[in-house]
Amino acid sequence: NAGVTQTPKFRILKIGQSMTLQCAQDMNHNYMYWYRQDPGMGLKLIYYSVGAGITDKGEVPNGYNVSRSTTEDFPLRLELAAPSQTSVYFCASSYIAGGLPGTQYFGPGTRLLVL
């Protein structure tokens, strides 16, 4: 199993450009998450999904959009890039059933620089 994969690894965007960060998992996990990591701030949840077709906002959703058309894929869309979106983005997935907490498994991350 590849686990959680993310593309691209690194990207430079100009202010106002848009892009999609790709995330895929091959573990048949029902839940998927997008986080951003800023220095000294830990990870903040942007969006999450409980299954195909169902998404919800996290702590810091402004400026982002997501979709989940399949169990495997959970892309994150930045419509109008701003310098404040310069960060490292991590996708994660987990299997949750019966109300018990699942372990989240993370992808390698996408480093985004907005200039």
Next chain:
Amino acid sequence: AQSVAQPEDQVNVAEGNPLTVKCTYSVSGNPYLFWYVQYPNRGLQFLLKYITGDNLVKGSYGFEAEFNKSQTSFHLKKPSALVSDSALYFCAVLRGAGSSNTGKLIFGQGTTLQVKP
């Protein structure tokens, strides 16, 4: 409000010595707690978790963590540190549990562990 605190930005320890990385939490209800490690330019790797049961939880790479309900702490420990343990460590608590469990984690700000030869 639920929260996690890692009071030390950095912990320095000599190779072969025991290490402790501290974590305290604030949650309503039963806490579900996690430790992750992040090596440079890599994603987070799961180390261990506390759900219920024994207060001492054993995890990957020889790490363990002690859950202390009265002190609301979940400190990460290792009896003998290795240089290769040098990394960024995150404590996290699950936001919500039971039927409301959506797996959303609240992360601490991270502690850099530096193990010197």
